[in-house]
Amino acid sequence: MKGVMAALGHELELPPAIRMHCRAAEIALELEGRRLIVTRDLAEEYRLTVDEEGSSTTYSNAKDYANWFMGLLTESAPSLTNKQKQEAILYPSIVFPAFWVDQDHGWTQDYWTPPNKNFLLDQRQEVIRFLIGLPPRHPFRARTAFEEAKAALEKTEKSIELQRFVINRLERDERFVQGETPRLEQRKAQIEQNLEDSRVVLELIRSTTNVFDRELSALEAQLATLDARDGALGKRREQLSLVFSELEGEEEILTANVQATDLLRQFCGREDCLMFQHSDRSFGRSLLFLKDQIKDMRRTDGQLSREMATVAEEKRLVQAKISAKRAERAAAVEGSPQASISRQLSSLTNELVEVELKLAKLRQLATEQERFNRLLDRREQEVIAVTAARPHGIRGVGALSDARRLLSDSVQQWLTTLGTKNFNGAHFDDDLNLFVDGERFSITTHQSGSTRTRIVLAFHAAILEVALARGGNHPGWLLFDAPKQHELDQADFDAYTQRLQMVASRYPGKLQIVFSAADLKTQFEAGDEVWAPAFAVGGGLRFLGPTA
Secondary structure, three states, X not given: OHHHHHHHOOOOOOOHHHHHHOOEEEEXXXXXXXXXXXXXXXXXXXXXXXXXXXXXXXXXXXXXXXXXXXHHHOOOOOOEEEOOOOEXXXXXXXXXXXXXXOOOOOOOOOXXXXXXXXXXXXXXXXXXXXXXXXXXXXXXXXXXXXXXXXXXXXXXXXXXXXXXXHHHHHHHHHOOOOOHHHHHHHHHHHHHHHHXXXXXXXXXXXXXXXXXXXXXXXXXXXXXXXXXXXXXXXXXXXXXXXXXXXXXXXXXXXXXXHHHHHHHHOOOOOOOOOOOHHHHHHHHHHHHHHHHHHHHHHHXXXXXXXXXXXXXXXXXXXXXXXXXXXXXXXXXXXXXXXXXXXXXHHHHHHHHHHHHHHHHHHHHHHHXXXXXXXXXXXXXXXXXXXXXXXXXXXXXXXXXXXXHHHHHHHHHHXXXXXXXXXXXXXXXXXXXXXXXXXXXXXXXXXXOHXXXXXXXXXXXXHHHHHHHHHOOOOOOEEEEOOHHHHOOOHHHHHHHHHHHHHHHHHOOOOOEEEEOOOOOOOOOOOOOOOOOOOEEEOOEEEEOOOOO
């Protein structure tokens, strides 16, 4: 259990055998459809890596990890005030004790943290307020709290409208049928089984077509080579055309110069006039050279044209061979004994794709609806926050009173479920302190043994139940390290877990209880998991190891 909490980022001491033999603690989480793997490097002072859908982020300090982790629980983590009247945040290590009970200290009081981890003003109350969705008791920058609360509420209202549009569009476009998912899942399993049963037929069809496929691959490779050659010849001809155009322009200029020299010679009036002799010879030589170049280039262009025509003819022949070979392949498949089954398999494969697409859309709809419900819960919290932060008002009196009543009723019921004897009542006060028999419950009160264990279990279950009812920020986890070792009867613990299952049925997918036990007698139901220790230290199996 300590390994689970270490992997989540809790700051605690692990047994020396773990630190000696283990490199890291790793845990897989699923929150609102997001699948995460968190790995805690035990060799480093502080190093956690989070992997999600192919991306990986490493956190080397507690504050950055805290910002990420609290972002899993809420869209906007509160800004609180520490005992030095400075701004502070909620760290996982101070939130964990509200739903994690360790074997050493957790069964002595309802919320326990080491003295060096108790740094917030009214820290216990702030943690409970956060989990059940109440505004902070001591928010930092109280002057702007009202404006920030209003802005957050407006943003959430816009998100709700957008989410409602997304859901309506999905329902309209896909035309879902109520209760369609189980039927589609059943049909998918049936198709997959049919395809698996027909694997031998597919292998026979592949053996029939292997020869054709090899020949087709060779022809397609030949065609690809011809395509590359044709492309290269085309590029050469384009370059030749550009050079040819430039030379023709030069030829026109030189021809004009020669004609101009002939006209200027007439000014001399004598046949043996040598005035333009140099220009005449220079232009004449250049013109003859250009004409020779143009003649060579036309000859090269002709060769390229013939080569391209040859390649085009070769491509046509290869394409004809490919078409003929494909027709032979289709005829061979059609003429085989497995042809009819092949057509059926093709139809089944197409149907499987359609079923999987439909299921994917249904899963998307479920995810969007879950996101919509969380937005509604967040809006409820933010309406309370706006009311509580409104200037000149009484801060959160109505919301706090309602939460106190729910917590008091819930803890009373849980204590009764656990078979708690010799107690006259329990309730929460305005500071969310738990009172049992009229006395504030603490490490020094008279309760001992199994009664104290029952009070601790009832406290954590009440916080969870009220948080779920109010749409709070509780992750839905209860993590108990060896509750039965603290003199708790099996029958009472079974009653406790059975009622937790009833709560889970009201909030599907939002509750998970994990506990350790040396003597396991609890009756489990479908969907429950038992993780047995796999590693022995000192002669007995004590440590968990991989669960899959």
